[in-house]
Amino acid sequence: MTTAPPDLLALRDAAKRIAGFAHRTPVATCATLDRMAGLELFFKCEHFQKTGAFKFRGACNAVLKLPAELAMRGVVTHSSGNHAGAIALAARARGIPAHVVMPKTASAVKRRAVEQYGARIVECEPTQEARETTAGALVRETGGTLIPPYDHPDVIAGQATCAQELLDEIPALDAMVAPVGGGGLISGVCMAAQGLSPRVRVFAAEPKAADDAARSKAAQRLLLHTGPVRTICDGLLTSLGELTWPFVRDCVEAVIVVGEDEIVQAMRLLWERAKLLVEPSAAVALAAVLSDEFRKLPMRRVGIVLSGGNVDLERLPF
């Protein structure tokens, strides 16, 4: 396993590796949203991916790539969200154990999904420190391999396959837009654009309430969240990592920041007009495309990665 930033070769390997495990998700269009945006929009539907989010691509690539002698000891991760389910299902696909550290406060829905995929759940206090300590102890106990949610070359290469499919299917895109949290997805989008279509511009979309990527980009150095983060986008709470920050710094043209109201409105448009059942963390990318900042740019054909659809139906924002 290398720690060098992944490249086109890694992307092609990942695509071969996960074929037959991950879905090749469809690309949707919507005439009404095109009219509203004044653009041709192409929505890469990762909410139809297995486990309901793009996360399965990276998890699957990382799990399948493990050498057999390591893999048999299982994998370990800590996550309260989509990465936990993705690792659990990827491990089941390979027939190896998965140990998932989840904070006590994780929602019942998400626990249930991880359990259904056959992973062992280990509870911990809801702090970053407790999560890391518990995961570390599990690694020592089981000899399993820790697979982090985004700051890992195999995870990034896996996420890149979603942008690769979009570029394959839709010719002559001017830009791709994806949400940024920890940065695994946007790094994958950068990797695919750089390797396959360098003229396609890449934009990141971020909630104002979790704008570490925008602040890092402005400061030209990696800045982390300094306090607790409150946004409806529960998939975008984390800061960029050591591997993902250089992609945002060097390959993302701009990080477009949007407010909570704009995100809810974009989510509602996707549900009502396009019948695309996405979570708030996915809608942030459409909100960015509908923003004044983006509208100023001379664009015609824009790909939007709808990152996932795991939304709690008991707690809808409308």
Place this chain on the structure above:
Amino acid sequence: MTTAPPDLLALRDAAKRIAGFAHRTPVATCATLDRMAGLELFFKCEHFQKTGAFKFRGACNAVLKLPAELAMRGVVTHSSGNHAGAIALAARARGIPAHVVMPKTASAVKRRAVEQYGARIVECEPTQEARETTAGALVRETGGTLIPPYDHPDVIAGQATCAQELLDEIPALDAMVAPVGGGGLISGVCMAAQGLSPRVRVFAAEPKAADDAARSKAAQRLLLHTGPVRTICDGLLTSLGELTWPFVRDCVEAVIVVGEDEIVQAMRLLWERAKLLVEPSAAVALAAVLSDEFRKLPMRRVGIVLSGGNVDLERLPF
């Protein structure tokens, strides 16, 4: 224009006529739902159809088939639901006027959609009699052609194209299941099965609270609703018609009746597990497939028509 029951020729003509106007909608699958049903399920996603429902196929076929000298005088219909929007958009596609009679009580969302598609709305009292009288007066006033929502050969042939696409794309289906209200969709499904794959069995799914088709089938004669109908399936409130009843009588193997709770549960499964944003009137078909009655049948591969996705987000049943 003929009033004879439509046949395979009519289906093929309809498919040619609406190509380029209506979407060829995708077919979705979901491993979790397959496990729950003990079947391979193939969901024909008509909620991704233009106007958010299969209705656009039939409306489009009927509007495009009008001879030019009739078409220029426009089309007239009465509907409080998906057919109104479908006729409005089909008329706009042909560049002719549409006059839509809507009851005063129709929801603001549905009015807005019809207005956005450029139709003229004429309000009336919310009774069947007022709707028909007002539409009749409009026909006399404008010389336009009345296009009813289901009991019309061109409408049925248009709806049949959706089952044709499903049969084209998914080989070796054992059965197709679709909801039944007025019967336009299920008649189209029968037409496609009879003409293209006679060994594919056809089942209709109906809410217990609106079970005129099941009662008609049992009595072997057309029975209408006798009182007011209350079901969450607002697209399935009407009784079968003179043209659609013979399809249900002769070609539908059984009308499977399901309760409101089962419908809500099926809708929730489609949203949560498959991320398919369908309306209750569509979920009834999955509810039927999950029923004890259907489970007894020896089946392996079943196509389900998800008829539409026009759901009021302010009034979700969960």
